[in-house]
Amino acid sequence: xxxxxxGRLTDAPATFVLAxxxxxxxxxxxxxxxxxxxxxxxxxxxxxxxxxxxxxxxxVVAPGFCDLHTHLRVPGGNGSETVESGSRAAARGGxxxxxxxxxxxxxxDSPAAVAEIASSVAACRVRVVGAATRxxxxxxxxxxxxMADAGAIGFSDDGAAVPTDGLTREILASLARLGLPxxxxxxxxxxxxxxxxxxxxxxxxxxxxxxxxxxxxAIVERDIALAAETGARLHLTHLSTAASVxxxxxxxxxxxxxxxxxxxxxxxxxxxxxxxxxRFSWEEPELREEFAYDGRCRVNPPLASREDALSLLxxxxxxxxxxxxxxHAPHPPERKLVPFDEAxxxxxxxxxxxxxxxxxAEAGCLDLPTLVAALSTRPAxxxxxxxxxxxxASANLVVFDPSARWRVEASALASASANTPLLGMELPGxxxxxxxxxxxxxxx
Ligand SMILES: [Zn+2]
Numbered sequence: 001x002x003x004x005x006x007g008r009l010t011d012a013p014a015t016f017v018l019a020x021x022x023x024x025x026x027x028x029x030x031x032x033x034x035x036x037x038x039x040x041x042x043x044x045x046x047x048x049x050x051x052x053x054x055x056x057x058x059x060v061v062a063p064g065f066c067d068l069h070t071h072l073r074v075p076g077g078n079g080s081e082t083v084e085s086g087s088r089a090a091a092r093g094g095x096x097x098x099x100x101x102x103x104x105x106x107x108x109d110s111p112a113a114v115a116e117i118a119s120s121v122a123a124c125r126v127r128v129v130g131a132a133t134r135x136x137x138x139x140x141x142x143x144x145x146x147m148a149d150a151g152a153i154g155f156s157d158d159g160a161a162v163p164t165d166g167l168t169r170e171i172l173a174s175l176a177r178l179g180l181p182x183x184x185x186x187x188x189x190x191x192x193x194x195x196x197x198x199x200x201x202x203x204x205x206x207x208x209x210x211x212x213x214x215x216x217x218a219i220v221e222r223d224i225a226l227a228a229e230t231g232a233r234l235h236l237t238h239l240s241t242a243a244s245v246x247x248x249x250x251x252x253x254x255x256x257x258x259x260x261x262x263x264x265x266x267x268x269x270x271x272x273x274x275x276x277x278x279r280f281s282w283e284e285p286e287l288r289e290e291f292a293y294d295g296r297c298r299v300n301p302p303l304a305s306r307e308d309a310l311s312l313l314x315x316x317x318x319x320x321x322x323x324x325x326x327x328h329a330p331h332p333p334e335r336k337l338v339p340f341d342e343a344x345x346x347x348x349x350x351x352x353x354x355x356x357x358x359x360x361a362e363a364g365c366l367d368l369p370t371l372v373a374a375l376s377t378r379p380a381x382x383x384x385x386x387x388x389x390x391x392x393a394s395a396n397l398v399v400f401d402p403s404a405r406w407r408v409e410a411s412a413l414a415s416a417s418a419n420t421p422l423l424g425m426e427l428p429g430x431x432x433x434x435x436x437x438x439x440x441x442x443x444x
């Protein structure tokens with residue numbers, strides 16, 4: 001952290017030349033080694049002669065990452081995160097936009113609350129997802145049109161699905177008129193049954209209550225049918241099962257407007273982590289007693305079986321999964337370092353998303369342009385933000401060293417929280433520079 005510099009979107013526009021970096025831009029299929037110039041905050045044909053020259057050899061430059069699912073915990077998070085710390089964590093992870101989720105205390109369910117968070121001046125763009133139902137109580141549709149006018153880019157009762165078919169249909173019908181997506185946390189509460197980890201052999205071995213995969217698929221299939229009926233856009237967030245991705249694949253084949261994201265932890269970690277493994281999804285698990293029942297592995301939806309995780313990776317690789325979204329969920333130690341079934345669900349993800357993606361790429365599960373697209377251009381398209389490194393565009397980019405390694409340590413994290421089971425592990429991928437709206441927001 002000592003050499004890290006953070007900026008914000010009100011800083012002076014940047015001017016520099018990045019020399020000899022690998023330019024990966026999924027917006028036009030670019031993947032080539034060349035110089036990239038930025039002048040007064042815009043991608044330029046060439047920068048002024050006195051512009052700073054940054055040695056880009058061995059580095060990748062890509063469009064800035066866009067996180068569709070971030071918990072900034074404002075209001076009501078008691079400092080587990082703030083807009084300032086969360087946006088710095090984003091910048092350090094290469095993100096230039098985050099979408100703040102509405103399951104705060106109180107929830108973001110009014111135009112004033114949406115406008116307040118959306119107007120934050122921070123180290124990245126902060127977009128806002130409004131609550132789909134009033135008070136996020138799942139009883140009546142929220143004031144969707146007014147929140148859309150205030151800047152909401154979509155609506156969700158994240159933490160829970162919209163509970164009933166009738167209310168979901170009513171919300172989707174309103175959203176079809178607004179052209180904005182329902183961002184659904186797909187979990188049938190009755191089928192989920194209060195489970196604390198994915199149902200299966202590991203849950204049985206540990207004696208923990210299982211949350212069956214069917215609880216997700218049931219809502220995915222309900223919502224796909226209702227979105228087709230109403231003509232609305234549906235975005236399924238943090239999908240965690242092969243069957244859900246298969247349902248999306250079939251809906252897409254029918255031409256329906258369904259998109260989805262998965263988290264880095266559902267791609268790379270598995271339910272064996274709850275049983276003490278610290279091996280990635282493409283490796284054979286190795287159960288170590290000292291890591292079993294670690295509350296930092298509790299997340300909702302729960303970590304997937306190895307087969308599901310590998311299917312999710314295949315879904316990213318073949319494009320069925322549009323985006324990798326972090327579900328960055330900060331919590332203080334007293335809510336995580338407790339018995340597993342009492343731990344608050346969620347782990348932080350903004351600063352490790354790229355690294356976990358690169359680990360999957362090193363293992364041959366993804367290629368680098370596909371990973372970049374899932375972190376940048378494809379999620380940005382879902383919320384209608386431009387992304388691309390074409391000359392004249394506002395500079396919105398990340399420069400990273402894909403092969404440099406770093407150790408995940410609480411003291412190195414910009415987030416105000418450190419709840420991740422990755423602490424102590426060495427991961428590939430170090431962000432060197434993040435530029436959002438033409439301003440340097442992070443440099444190391
Ligand atoms: Zn959720």
